[in-house]
Amino acid sequence: MSRSLRALVLCVAVAGCGGGSSNYAAPDNLDNACSIVSQNPDYLRAFKRTERKWGVPVEVQMATIYQESKFIGNARTPYRFTLGVIPAGRQSSAYGYSQALDGTWKEYLEETGQRRAKRDDIFDATDFMGWYMTRTQERNGIALYDTRNQYLAYHEGHSGYRRGSYTRKAWLMRVAAELDDRAVLYGTQLRACGKIR
Numbered sequence: 269m270s271r272s273l274r275a276l277v278l279c280v281a282v283a284g285c286g287g288g289s290s291n292y293a294a295p296d297n298l299d300n301a302c303s304i305v306s307q308n309p310d311y312l313r314a315f316k317r318t319e320r321k322w323g324v325p326v327e328v329q330m331a332t333i334y335q336e337s338k339f340i341g342n343a344r345t346p347y348r349f350t351l352g353v354i355p356a357g358r359q360s361s362a363y364g365y366s367q368a369l370d371g372t373w374k375e376y377l378e379e380t381g382q383r384r385a386k387r388d389d390i391f392d393a394t395d396f397m398g399w400y401m402t403r404t405q406e407r408n409g410i411a412l413y414d415t416r417n418q419y420l421a422y423h424e425g426h427s428g429y430r431r432g433s434y435t436r437k438a439w440l441m442r443v444a445a446e447l448d449d450r451a452v453l454y455g456t457q458l459r460a461c462g463k464i465r
Contacts, residue, residue: 292388294338301330301454302461304339311339312463314390322398326464327455328415329394331447332422336367341388343367365393372400397422404429415451416444 364387
């Protein structure tokens with residue numbers, strides 16, 4: 269094999285490994301659903317696949333991911349500090365687009381058989397959300413299009429929601445209401461630009 273051919277093969281191999289880290293950066297305009305899915309076409313494919321499989325509307329998924337990770341694939345919770353300066357670990361094990369906790373993610377993997385799923389993969393993260401929100405519908409009677417209450421159950425857990433733990437958290441009630449508005453906005457935008465019906 270000639271040197272130039274070897275160099276070309278090496279360049280192609282290295283370029284193939286480079287893969288962008290775009291899933292680790294927030295989209296340019298988080299307030300425009302059409303811009304988000306145009307910038308990241310895999311997002312829309314993942315949202316639609318999850319809607320077909322689990323019934324969770326695209327805009328509900330998008331609003332939830334906006335709140336949980338701002339569409340950053342490797343998002344983690346902030347560190348806690350002892351005495352204000354000594355790192356004492358992260359606030360929780362939440363990770364990825366959906367901010368799934370370790371225990372809940374493990375339950376999802378076992379129940380669905382998705383052994384290779386990753387929280388920083390948009391397809392896996394939305395599938396997890398579809399699975400979780402479907403369980404929320406079954407256990408708490410919350411409609412899949414009810415962004416506000418789905419988010420409250422997503423944040424507090426199924427039993428926390430049943431106990432009404434969110435009623436003692438005014439900030440969470442405010443966030444859930446804002447999320448409901450965001451889902452309506454995203455849905456309106458996506459229909460206007462022809463991405464969903």
